[in-house]
Amino acid sequence: MANALPASELSNSLTDQRDEFYRDIQSQNVEALWNARSAIVQTEPSVQSVPFIWKWREMRPRILRAGDLVTAQEAERRVLMLINPAFESRTLRTVGCIYAGIQMVLPGEVAGSHRHTPSAQRFVIEGEGAYTTVNGERTIMSKGDYVTTPKMAWHDHGSASDKPVMWLDGLDIPFVNILDANFFEDFGEESQPVTKRADDSQYRWSRNLRPTWEAVDGENTPLLNYRWTKSRDALHHLREDVGSPYDGILMEYTNPSSGGSTIPTMSAFLQLLRKGEHTKAHRHTSSTVYHVAEGAGYSIIGGQHFPWEEGDTFVVPSWVTHEHASEGGEAVLFSYSDRPVLQAFGLLREAAVAQQ
Secondary structure, eight states: OOOOOOGGGSOHHHHHHHHHHHHHHHTTTOOOGGGGHHHHSOSSOOOOOOOEEEOHHHHHHHHHHHHHHOOHHHHSSOEEEEOOTTSOTTSOOSBTTBEEEEEEEOTTOEEEEEEESSOEEEEEEEOEEEEEEETTEEEEEETTOEEEEOTTOOEEEEEOSSSOEEEEEEEOHHHHHHTTOOOEEEOSSSSOOOOSOTTHHHHHHSSSOOOTTSOOOOSSOSOOEEOHHHHHHHHHHTTTSOOBTTTBEEEEOBOTTTSSBSBTTBEEEEEEEOTTOBOOOEEESSOEEEEEEESEEEEEETTEEEEEETTOEEEEOTTOOEEEEEOSSOEEEEEEESHHHHHHTTOOOEEEOOOO
């Protein structure tokens, strides 16, 4: 594709004619491809999202204050959205094609039942005794649990705890909105009926067994709650392995019926950085939200130093160089990314980066 000649090399007459032509085609909502060449022909991605961190010591008092000011019924979901500074406040984008928010339910509250096309997942930050009900199955959530909510699944939340319970919400809202495929529906009542035994899916799908008489969805995980105690134990059991030079001991939450990601558009991980471990730098075209489940350390993202501690949430955009290190002991990071979307279309690319 040839570049357009600089205006200095054109005659005034031709320049005027071209300007008139461009105004004419713009009146028809048409643009000249050759004038947009720089946005089309790129040697590497032009990434909109920027690295950023939300400190839990700053977020926690604000979500608690929201509980003083807004009821769960008024808000539908009492959530503080984590919006990337590169975007306007209501774009619902945290990084890449994924969204994150901090949700809280107070003692005795119920966040009413609804469903929508964006898929969702939760990672409990603080508290015990809240529940989520998904398509008739209820699970009690504890700190560190990873809970899934497939697209168009009825779900509501509530709490029998005597203290606030807070969790990180992760949804694929930006991706669904790009495709103009976002639908929402209220259940019609505050809570859906509980039609299954508590933690029913734990017995059906998490014991390396499956009921032979049930059809398997395959697309979404049938397992509602991935318990922190079991997940953390598995992570630490592999602590003596070499692991990944770029991620330490990194384990993916998987769909037991397919072995793939828990949700078709988002993959979730648990990661152990052993004492004194400093990973090598790399980058990939998937965008990632990280949450510090335990410990403290720092990440170098795009050349910026981001110290973090338990409860903090930070983001690594697509194709931005990053490396992680623990400090003062071990650290465990929960993360989720839009990796499955990139994989599905053959757009996932990874590369090691020489450390300075």
